[in-house]
Amino acid sequence: MALEKPTIKQLEYFVRLAESTTFRSAAEQLKISQPTLTAQIYNLEKTLNLTLIERSRSGATLTPAGRDLLSNARQVLEEMNGLLDQAAMINHGPGGIFRMGVSPTVGPYLLPHILPGLHQTYASLKLFVRENTPKALELDLLEGRLDLVLIPRPFSNPRLTTEVLFDEPLKLITPEDHPLAKLERVSSHHLKDQNILTLEKQYSSYQQMELLCSELGATIARDYEGSSLDALRQMVIMQMGLTFLPSLYIYSEIHQPQGLIVRDIENLNLYRTHVLAWRQNSPNRSFYRQLAELIRSLVKTNLHEARLNF
Known part of the structure; x- marks a missing residue:
């Protein structure tokens, strides 16, 4: 008899609850009722035979087991999203929504010169751009809230892959x-x-x-x-x-x-050296390398007067 396995939806609910810390906030973000969320988390815990969430009046806190499994749950969701993205790319070419982080000392002065070219090459590609400090972007990337970041070095976390774009x-x-x-x-x-x-x-x-x-x-x-x-x-x-x-x-x-x-x-x-970075195990890493090469090409073409080094 096959063992019961967690569903993708249960893992999604677990990760969102871990990031929100309250059932009410997580349920609102997921656009479901709080009892539905509670039931799905209970079913996940029952399936795994582990208590993942410590419940209290102040909110929801991860248990040691929950903390141990959170990164695995994020990885499973990333692999599933990667599978869907890869299938869409096979069917329609590169596209979909990707969450990209940029430093506020880079984004406003670089993105206007490369985004039109990215859209021209990948018409169905949509980038959700978020600005933040480098340390915050690194954490968001590691924890799966971002898919890739465009950021200056130093940036050498062993769990991340970086592709050098240019020296400024x-x-x-x-x-x-x-x-x-x-x-x-x-x-x-x-x-x-x-x-x-x-x-x-x-x-x-x-x-x-x-x-x-x-x-x-x-x-x-x-x-x-x-x-x-x-x-x-x-x-x-x-x-x-x-x-x-x-x-x-x-x-x-x-x-x-x-x-x-x-x-x-x-x-x-x-x-300063700018890199495009993503998680080493990202299922879209092949596409990200293509994206890095296109960004380099666009910067050379559109920003040659800024005298950057490649």
Whole structure:
């Protein structure tokens, strides 16, 4: 006699409840009644002969067994969704809805130049785009809330696969009346004792700037960390310090005259590397590699004036 097996719907309900922490919230998100959700979770626990959820007035908490099985449940759902996506691709070509995360320091300045080309190549492809900090995007990707992310390195989780897209130079930004703005050539030694503005610690560029300042004898303005690239630009205009901004942002947002001067630093190869990342066991990994190659091609064609490196 074959053993009874959990249904895909039961696993979907279990994962959603684990993420929502209350039966009411999970039921609303699933668009089912709370008694239906309760019954399906009970049936799942009965099938597995395990208690997965600890119920209390304050909500639903995973038991140790529930925590152990949650990643497996997510993987089963991902494989099932991958099977359906693969079948749709065989029938109609690449398409469907994919959830893609991007850093707010990348998305607004890159996506407008590549999304039309992606749509032209894959007419039925739809990308649900979510912006968040790199650490939050990494967690959402690992836990299955996102299918892939487009993000700057460092990004080296062993459970993820990354495909390098391009290197983006970082350029020095000074107020137009700053002494460095008057130099024809700016060298790394000119940055000694300069006040450098940077993004908040949750962004990967913070560690990059911290290391750079240590090497060059510059100082990070720790009391004035920016929450966005726009904030850094405005603080430079107000003469609160200097900063380094990525080429895509400069290409998109900085046009003379703005009270700012853009400078390269001689003998300083400063850049950030962008990757497309997905879970190693993703059933759509073959398509994601195709997507990465198309993004590289679109960036080369549409953003050659931004002087990116490939």
